[in-house]
Amino acid sequence: MSENKKPLILITNDDGIYAKGINELIEGVRSLGEIVVIAPDGARSGMSSAITSLHPLRVNLIKEEKDLTLYSCTGTPVDCVKLGINEILDRKPDLVLSGINHGSNAAICVIYSGTIGAALEGCIFGIPSVGISLTDLSANADFSEAVKFGKLVAEKVLSEGLPQGICLNLNVPAIPQVNGLKICSQTKGYWAKEFQLAKDPSGKTVYWLTGEFLNEDPKNEHNDEWALSQGYASLVPLKIDMTAHSFLEKIKSWENS
């Protein structure tokens, strides 16, 4: 790989290396550079930025052809990015793409999403990074519009770069023809009615996580949920600095407590 002058693109996801979404993304962006895929060996949805420290990780080479190498990994999406950058790749990637996720990662889902966790991780290493999601959970979803917008944003990022500490969250609505791209803010809201109770075979109560998203700001036309509801793909720039800078002064007096 070391002599390759093409951009190096590291691809991962949280649905696992055999999911339709990541494979459609790989085909969609192959022409943009040398592709190395390091993705979980199975589903890691909802893994956020989780890392694995209590047991060791394994990496398996799945396929190797010209400008395309695929590895599976036993870890989380963030583990995949860390292993790629620290151990597998022989140069720093020019771009990290995570997805295409089966299901939306708009609004507060950025906090829980393994897809976004991986994009944040690329960003922490100073690499322009994009999380890409389609608002359709089904295994055989139609990813054609999501691939189109994913490729468009990947090309933009490869040519213009991104500032240090900022990555992108792209969500594409699951409709036959998307209206265009909207630059958005993260919608305020939370998940409610989150658990379905059931009994295990011995009669003990167990809790299945489920729920529905409650949009606390549904009429705000700057938000990603609004853009998606209007048939647009939403692009939200995310910061890895979580500091609430505007609030620092307000609690400065606590230093004297």
Next chain:
Amino acid sequence: MSENKKPLILITNDDGIYAKGINELIEGVRSLGEIVVIAPDGARSGMSSAITSLHPLRVNLIKEEKDLTLYSCTGTPVDCVKLGINEILDRKPDLVLSGINHGSNAAICVIYSGTIGAALEGCIFGIPSVGISLTDLSANADFSEAVKFGKLVAEKVLSEGLPQGICLNLNVPAIPQVNGLKICSQTKGYWAKEFQLAKDPSGKTVYWLTGEFLNEDPKNEHNDEWALSQGYASLVPLKIDMTAHSFLEKIKSWENS
């Protein structure tokens, strides 16, 4: 519990319900209200805001006495907060405390930390929330200063509240006498040299996650790592809105691509 007029405090952590840190915190803040603990049944370090959706969760009552109830849970720290608010508690908590973590959660660790994941989750539900960590990983660390500052911040938050969408990240240095409290920003930096390679019994390579933190802004006196290095407890307000608002205008033209 329903007639209780005392503040209701939900406590969780990511080291598990039998860790020293959470038990010292419980004793330290017992006088502040009615305490309900819902914590993982074992170590969940580095779980970030991960949620469990592929298998069901279980909750076990461990202890019940006046104004103190303890449950263990098979899930992640965020699962514990969700189960508490959705299923276990009969009123909305006035405060969520997460910790005291065995080990620092300053700087970029906010992204990976299960302790902070739980605090962010309380915040998503509109509850004032604080993650508390001591910069000592050892199982029998001395938590007395961390309890002192944790209680101080808990009292401040109970009396003054926190704005919607903001929670607090308190880190306390592992020294016999802490100099005081500093209001800080999240230090810029990342983890490097992250993997230790080993062989499994059959001779195959495995990767253990380890590494060291690289501070990219070591001289900045506003940062949490600096405060900790000077013997202060650091308090960073964190936002759940991850939008890079200042960058929205810069990519607005991408809408016309």
